[in-house]
Amino acid sequence: MEKAFVECVPNYSEGRRKEVIEAIVEPFKNRQGVYLFDYRADEDHNRLVVSLVGDPDSLQEAIIESAKIAQSHIDMNNHKGAHPRIGAVDVIPFTPISGITMEECVELARGFGRRYHEATGIPVYYYEDAALKPDRKKLEVIRKGQYEALKDEAVSNPERQPDVGGPALHPTAGATVIGARKFLxxxxxxxxxxxxxxxxxxxxxxxxxxxxxxxxxxxxxxxxxxxxxxxxxxxxxxxxxxxxxxxxxxxxxxxxxxxxxxxxxxxxxxxxxxxxxxxxxxxxxxxxxxxxxxxxxxxxxxxxxxx
Structure with missing residues (x-):
């Protein structure tokens, strides 16, 4: 049976503090089953994009460890940047590479979302192929108004409540969007x-x-x-x-x-x-x-x- 490999590109709302960036990325280095291909931070966007490939189990462990580090360092109430965002760990997409179908990647994303919330307390929205609601397939729909608007609307408007956790967002880390999609x-x-x-x-x-x-x-x-x-x-x-x-x-x-x-x-x-x-x-x-x-x-x- 062919071994499953997926790509995952977690995005973090941090692009300026080098020591924080390195701490966030550290769980992906020298870890069996996880291959760190690239990571780039942009000061204007104030965003870190990490490109990973690995087996699903190893990736999930590493991402949760990294998310906890990001959660401890990033306060969305003080975050400013050009890129739209709703959380310290803003988005976590999974893409099938080999030995796994898109349908299986959808189940992976949804299962990981529940596990992620249990480990961090950060509410989760599902998007793209993993979306539970048709209008949430598009990331920009979930991010409408960004963190500043969503933190209030998630409590007052049932249409904007998270898929996992909530209705209130995490007081400092906001929310995370998790999904399955094609290569972007x-x-x-x-x-x-x-x-x-x-x-x-x-x-x-x-x-x-x-x-x-x-x-x-x-x-x-x-x-x-x-x-x-x-x-x-x-x-x-x-x-x-x-x-x-x-x-x-x-x-x-x-x-x-x-x-x-x-x-x-x-x-x-x-x-x-x-x-x-x-x-x-x-x-x-x-x-x-x-x-x-x-x-x-x-x-x-x-x-x-x-x-």
Whole structure:
């Protein structure tokens, strides 16, 4: 029987205190069954994104240990940052990689949510494929108003109460959103202006909720340390909305305001197909096949040899 492997990308509401960041990440280092691929903190967003792969049991143990550390250091009543958030441990998504189906990943997420609440006392909302309510599939619906609004509305409005725990949020750690989803690409485009309205308008042109690309979520944020603004996006299905297509649309819209694209950012891990698709577009490679990449072909041969 093939061993189950999942990806998990927990997001924490801390991107400025290096000692806290390292403490949060420590449970993922040198731990059997858990592979720490990447972790990145952004001061403007005030957010830490950790990319993990591992077997479900080992990941759950490590995440709970890490969450307790985050809970002890992060007070949402004092937290400020550009990225939307409702909790110290803001979101924990699980993605099936091998030996596990999406349906099994949904059960994993829901079971983990109950276990997580018991261990930390932090209420849980389920989203994406693990959502218990249709309107909670979208993360932005759960996060509406962010922590400041949700901490009051969760108590007064039954429609906004957590799926596990509550109705009140944790007094300092808020709530955590847990779910199962496809691979997500966190893709940011930085613009050569300090005019935040430009980034917000362009974000509205590309995101699905306001008539843009059907699998893109986006907001405009200010990068005060860089003296720029950013269109910050999540591409929830990169096979249907290519990076290059989204980028070229942003570039075209930015020209209306006389604003250049200065740089782009990929936050965390990304599937090879998402990068190769854009590379083939910009290089105008005819009939490109990802198996022309020697490393991918070798990995495929190695995988076949292990069967």
């Amino acid at each position: 690409v966190a893709f940011n485009v930085n613009l050569g202006t300090t005019n935040l309205d430009v980034a917000k308008k362009i974000a509205s042109y590309v995101r699905a909720s306001s008539g843009g690309f059907c699998h893109v979520k986006g907001i405009g944020v200010a990068l005060e340390d860089k003296g720029m603004v950013q269109v910050s996006m999540n591409l929830v299905d990169y096979e249907k909305n290519s990076l290059y297509r989204v980028l070229e649309t942003i570039r075209m819209e930015a020209k209306r305001y006389g604003v250049p694209v200065v740089e782009t950012e990929i936050y965390g891990m990304i599937p090879a197909g998402a990068i190769l698709d854009s590379a083939a577009y910009y290089m105008q490679v005819a009939d490109f096949d990802p198996q022309q990449v020697i490393e991918l072909r070798l990995l495929k041969l190695m995988g076949e040899g292990l069967k």
